[in-house]
Amino acid sequence: MTESQPVVLYRVEDATAVVTMNRPRYRNAQNSAMTYALDEAFYRAAEDPSVKVVVLAGAGDHFSAGHDIGTSERDIDKTFPRKAGLWWDHVGRPGAESRFAREEEVYIGMCRRWRELPKPTIAMVQGACVAGGLMLSWVCDLIVAADDAFFADPVVRMGIPGVEYFAHPTAMGARFAKEFLFLGERIDAMRAHQLGMINRVVPRAELESEAMGMAARIAAMPAFGLALVKKAVNQVEDVMGLQTGIDSVFGLHQLAHAHNAEVGVDSLAGQDARSMRDASRHQ
Ligand code: ZN
Numbered sequence: 487m488t489e490s491q492p493v494v495l496y497r498v499e500d501a502t503a504v505v506t507m508n509r510p511r512y513r514n515a516q517n518s519a520m521t522y523a524l525d526e527a528f529y530r531a532a533e534d535p536s537v538k539v540v541v542l543a544g545a546g547d548h549f550s551a552g553h554d555i556g557t558s559e560r561d562i563d564k565t566f567p568r569k570a571g572l573w574w575d576h577v578g579r580p581g582a583e584s585r586f587a588r589e590e591e592v593y594i595g596m597c598r599r600w601r602e603l604p605k606p607t608i609a610m611v612q613g614a615c616v617a618g619g620l621m622l623s624w625v626c627d628l629i630v631a632a633d634d635a636f637f638a639d640p641v642v643r644m645g646i647p648g649v650e651y652f653a654h655p656t657a658m659g660a661r662f663a664k665e666f667l668f669l670g671e672r673i674d675a676m677r678a679h680q681l682g683m684i685n686r687v688v689p690r691a692e693l694e695s696e697a698m699g700m701a702a703r704i705a706a707m708p709a710f711g712l713a714l715v716k717k718a719v720n721q722v723e724d725v726m727g728l729q730t731g732i733d734s735v736f737g738l739h740q741l742a743h744a745h746n747a748e749v750g751v752d753s754l755a756g757q758d759a760r761s762m763r764d765a766s767r768h769q
Contacts, residue, residue, distance in 0.1 A: 493517075505543070509559075514546070517562075525596060528600050532603050549609070569595075570594075575587070590736075594733075600625045608697050608701055623637075631675040631688075632675065633688065639670065640765070659681065
């Protein structure tokens with residue numbers, strides 16, 4: 487895998503656009519370059535009238551290990567043309583202002599934008615779906631997982647109450663969301679299925695055919711009808727408090743980052759990808 491390969495791949499098969507995160511060497515950790523490339527791909531799929539359904543995939547053995555907090559291509563100090571909202575550029579801003587502006591744009595704003603894509607989206611998940619990876623799967627309408635998939639949000643180790651897009655209680659129920667976040671432990675695909683967090687679990691070898699088969703059957707339905715079904719369910723989730731919950735908890739998330747930065751070495755309590763991975767291995 488060379489650095490010159492695109493961080494997101496895009497192809498159309500019949501009426502399905504397949505958007506693939508393509509940093510397999512880093513378990514598809516999301517840097518801002520990938521975030522904006524994903525946005526471009528989703529926009530392209532939304533615009534193309536021949537595309538009825540979008541499948542989001544991860545190249546290699548893992549869907550996504552989360553946000554990039556440790557590769558050489560981590561780009562949190564780089565300016566990108568903003569797409570999700572009108573917050574000013576975070577680069578060069580001091581303290582919490584920088585983190586708030588950046589995370590409002592690349593995490594909260596982008597996730598909301600992608601959830602509103604007016605075509606059905608299917609996350610096709612194998613291997614790790616951790617923290618920032620969870621957010622990406624949750625904003626898809628359906629989640630189809632391989633039997634080797636696992637899900638975790640271990641950021642309590644950083645003193646942080648979950649990833650930025652706080653959909654945990656909606657995605658898995660309030661009671662289990664607390665266990666999931668208190669322990670930060672992995673749950674496997676079968677457990678996630680029992681919790682109602684994912685739609686289907688299939689053997690790894692059948693993951694792609696299952697997801698693409700569902701996409702093809704959905705694609706036979708009228709596009710406007712599909713868009714209205716999606717909006718109907720999303721609107722009810724919002725009336726039930728999903729979006730206001732995310733906004734209120736985003737304040738707690740920023741408080742945790744700021745507290746870490748005030749009392750310790752950095753806003754992540756000195757943790758990085760390696761230390762988080764090593765801690766998870768002791769479970
Ligand atoms: Zn954050």
